[in-house]
Amino acid sequence: MELQKFTYDNKLSRMFLYATVLWGFVGMLVGLIIATELIFPHLSGGISWLSFGRLRPLHTNAVIFAFVGNGMFTGIYYSTPRLLKTLMFSELLGKIHFWGWQLIIVSAALTLPLGITVGKEYAELEWPIDIAIALVWVVFGLNLIMTMVKRRVQHIYVAIWFYIATFVTVAVLHIVNSISIPVSLLKSYPVYAGIQDALVQWWYGHNAVAFFLTTPYLGLMYYFIPKAANRPVYSYKLSIIHFWALIFLYIWAGPHHLLYSSLPDWAQALGVVFSVMLIAPSWGGMINGLLTLRGAWDKVRVDPVLKMFVVGVTAYGMSTFEGPMLSLKSVNALSHFTDWTIAHVHIGALGWNGMITFGMIYWLVPRLFNTKLKSVKMANAHFWLATTGMLFFAVPLYFAGFTQSLMWKEFTADGYLKYPNFIETVVQILPMYYLRVVGGTLYLTGVVLLVVNVINTVKAGKFVETEEDSAPALHPHGVDKGHRLIEGKPVLFTILALVAILIGGIVEFVPMFMVKNNVPTIASVQPYTPLELEGRDIYVREGCYVCHSQMVRPFRSEVERYGDYTKAGETVYDHPFQFGSKRTGPDLAREGVKTGKIYKPDSWHYNHFENPQKMVAQSIMPPYPSLLSNTLNTGSTAKKIRVMQTLGVPYPEGYSDKAVEDLKKQAHGIAQGLRDGGIDVTDDKEVIALIAYIQRLGTDIHKNQ
Amino acid sequence: MKIVTKTMEGIADIELYPIIGLIIFFIMFVALLYVVAQLTKGQVEEFSHLPLDNENDQNNETMIQ
Numbered sequence: 001m002e003l004q005k006f007t008y009d010n011k012l013s014r015m016f017l018y019a020t021v022l023w024g025f026v027g028m029l030v031g032l033i034i035a036t037e038l039i040f041p042h043l044s045g046g047i048s049w050l051s052f053g054r055l056r057p058l059h060t061n062a063v064i065f066a067f068v069g070n071g072m073f074t075g076i077y078y079s080t081p082r083l084l085k086t087l088m089f090s091e092l093l094g095k096i097h098f099w100g101w102q103l104i105i106v107s108a109a110l111t112l113p114l115g116i117t118v119g120k121e122y123a124e125l126e127w128p129i130d131i132a133i134a135l136v137w138v139v140f141g142l143n144l145i146m147t148m149v150k151r152r153v154q155h156i157y158v159a160i161w162f163y164i165a166t167f168v169t170v171a172v173l174h175i176v177n178s179i180s181i182p183v184s185l186l187k188s189y190p191v192y193a194g195i196q197d198a199l200v201q202w203w204y205g206h207n208a209v210a211f212f213l214t215t216p217y218l219g220l221m222y223y224f225i226p227k228a229a230n231r232p233v234y235s236y237k238l239s240i241i242h243f244w245a246l247i248f249l250y251i252w253a254g255p256h257h258l259l260y261s262s263l264p265d266w267a268q269a270l271g272v273v274f275s276v277m278l279i280a281p282s283w284g285g286m287i288n289g290l291l292t293l294r295g296a297w298d299k300v301r302v303d304p305v306l307k308m309f310v311v312g313v314t315a316y317g318m319s320t321f322e323g324p325m326l327s328l329k330s331v332n333a334l335s336h337f338t339d340w341t342i343a344h345v346h347i348g349a350l351g352w353n354g355m356i357t358f359g360m361i362y363w364l365v366p367r368l369f370n371t372k373l374k375s376v377k378m379a380n381a382h383f384w385l386a387t388t389g390m391l392f393f394a395v396p397l398y399f400a401g402f403t404q405s406l407m408w409k410e411f412t413a414d415g416y417l418k419y420p421n422f423i424e425t426v427v428q429i430l431p432m433y434y435l436r437v438v439g440g441t442l443y444l445t446g447v448v449l450l451v452v453n454v455i456n457t458v459k460a461g462k463f464v465e466t467e468e469d470s471a472p473a474l475h476p477h478g479v480d481k482g483h484r485l486i487e488g489k490p491v492l493f494t495i496l497a498l499v500a501i502l503i504g505g506i507v508e509f510v511p512m513f514m515v516k517n518n519v520p521t522i523a524s525v526q527p528y529t530p531l532e533l534e535g536r537d538i539y540v541r542e543g544c545y546v547c548h549s550q551m552v553r554p555f556r557s558e559v560e561r562y563g564d565y566t567k568a569g570e571t572v573y574d575h576p577f578q579f580g581s582k583r584t585g586p587d588l589a590r591e592g593v594k595t596g597k598i599y600k601p602d603s604w605h606y607n608h609f610e611n612p613q614k615m616v617a618q619s620i621m622p623p624y625p626s627l628l629s630n631t632l633n634t635g636s637t638a639k640k641i642r643v644m645q646t647l648g649v650p651y652p653e654g655y656s657d658k659a660v661e662d663l664k665k666q667a668h669g670i671a672q673g674l675r676d677g678g679i680d681v682t683d684d685k686e687v688i689a690l691i692a693y694i695q696r697l698g699t700d701i702h703k704n705q
Numbered sequence: 706m707k708i709v710t711k712t713m714e715g716i717a718d719i720e721l722y723p724i725i726g727l728i729i730f731f732i733m734f735v736a737l738l739y740v741v742a743q744l745t746k747g748q749v750e751e752f753s754h755l756p757l758d759n760e761n762d763q764n765n766e767t768m769i770q
Contacts, residue, residue: 153755223756226756236749236753
């Protein structure tokens with residue numbers, strides 16, 4: 001058969017590789033800064049855009065979408081043409097993908113610190129950026145699928161199936177979760193509310209882990225481990241089962257983020273069952289990755305690339321064992337809202353994504369620049385810094401998680417909470433927060449070594465722009481059957497993967513949205529007043545939800561500490577929901593209940609926002625002086641009310657016209673109360689709106705008492 | 706399945722849904738295992754070597770000095 005000559009283009013891989021290194025460093029540096037802020041709350045100096053609540057979304061977005069995102073694209077643009085024996089379909093589309101993606105990252109880095117956010121974790125970016133993400137993602141997918149169409153090999157290697165699943169699923173997740181109605185260019189409200197918003201969000205959030213942090217990296221694992229070890233994958237049959245089982249099961253597991261919340265029991269049960277089943281394909285993949293190194297373990301001793309791959313795949317195994325365990329209701333009762341979750345995700349991010357990325361970079365750079373890695377010693381040092389850094393990060397946080405949760409739940413012999421004051425449980429775990437900073441510093445130092453090593457290697461070598469290869473043209477031979485038929489047709493394959501992931505989402509969503517009694521309505525629950533709505537937007541803007549939950553779970557210890565547990569019907573006007581996922585500070589779901597356990601007067605809140613340590617000496621909350629000086633912008637209040645009406649919030653017809661008037665009246669009442677108490681404040685400050693919102697929280701069901 | 710059927714008893718023939726779901730699941734995995742079992746040794750060998758057979762795989766030992 002006649003051989004056709006063609007060339008691979010390395011330019012896109014190089015661009016994405018540089019971006020990976022740059023954003024990896026930035027994302028992790030922001031992580032280190034916010035970890036330090038938790039032990040020195042005044043580090044932000046009261047500057048709003050440096051506060052923990054605003055930088056934490058920047059950290060998570062940068063690490064997930066900028067570091068891991070660029071990392072996966074580096075590997076995809078390198079491996080796809082080589083596996084399909086063809087050029088990428090379009091270099092132009094690749095370039096649009098690259099620059100579009102970097103532009104999205106830059107706009108995220110600008111908007112998130114400014115408090116421009118939707119307020120849904122890992123989906124914080126506002127609607128214009130969301131649209132840009134969708135467009136760039138389609139450009140990427142089109143390039144990928146068209147490259148499959150013009151390939152020169154019959155069989156499409158398993159790594160590429162994982163890439164396709166990534167493309168299809170992330171597209172679906174992103175679009176469904178981001179649907180919102182704009183108020184202005186930089187402000188929108190999600191169409192879903194309360195518990196329904198929570199279900200959609202955690203279906204998205206969980207599967208962002210699955211299909212952004214896991215499947216593309218499994219693809220990289222199936223390509224780069226065989227390359228680095230110079231031997232084929234342990235079991236190709238296992239990889240096929242791994243793929244279909246993983247994508248079929250993963251999509252159902254989202255509700256395990258909402259255990260003991262007001263999500264209906266059947267949905268929680270579904271989430272748990274599928275999470276437990278997930279361990280099978282996950283470990284199948286891990287074993288397949290590790291056993292690929294059979295007979296090559298002598299190389300692992302000397303080659304930092306393989307060392308990193310081994311620790312990366314092992315970390316994947318650890319977190320995919322831990323994940324199902326954390327989704328068991330009894331374990332989750334203990335772990336949820338604590339630092340245990342933070343430790344868990346960092347085993348995944350630092351161990352799995354970090355190590356696979358670093359290993360890939362150390363393998364790729366010498367090949368892209370036709371030279372040897374400048375310093376293997378340095379790469380080995382990086383390996384040890386990364387491994388110990390990860391452990392120094394995670395182990396203290398596991399300890400902090402258990403400790404704090406047990407303290408929250410402990411009762412005295414007389415039946416009272418042993419630690420009724422939340423701050424006692426914070427002070428107890430502070431030493432662990434110091435250790436986390438040590439771990440993060442070690443890890444980031446390793447990344448600095450990587451940067452230096454990459455720069456030196458690049459300088460020493462000469463960039464190989466194109467590589468030649470040859471292969472016969474593809475002549476589909478005979479009649480295919482079974483899986484070969486499916487994966488021989490890229491479009492059919494893509495559609496089947498789409499169907500596999502849609503089933504889970506539909507089964508969970510349709511009843512949740514169609515069946516009325518899944519969200520029992522409560523007559524006394526009313527829409528927010530205009531002032532409370534503005535206050536809520538400030539709550540979202542400042543990222544209060546990253547440290548404060550609004551979900552009292554039905555446990556004796558929580559009802560005793562916070563008040564009545566949260567009901568689904570209480571959240572029906574919450575666009576977006578604000579359950580939160582971590583309690584660095586106490587839950588706020590019943591904060592406004594005057595007869596409640598945690599009620600505080602307006603003046604307390606005012607002073608607390610100005611300087612938390614004035615009210616709670618050991619508090620680790622940052623000060624918010626700007627809330628006291630900023631004037632509340634009521635320019636879009638009327639529009640916000642109209643958008644809420646569109647979303648089905650029952651404000652009276654034409655209410656938007658008198659919304660600002662009502663707002664001023666309520667603000668005057670609160671400000672006057674503060675002035676009577678000797679606080680010098682005018683009616684029009686942002687803090688007044690925020691206090692109005694905080695004092696509204698959880699009060700609806702107590703109205704008739 | 707008591708909780709599920711109670712919550713959603715408004716839907717006609719709801720009790721069939723979980724059974725249909727189970728059947729879909731079962732068929733999917735059986736079909737998958739069957740298809741995988743049908744692969745010949747030669748095919749598996751060929752597929753799994755796809756990442757390794759670039760003729761110009763230069764300096765494969767780059768890392769080890």
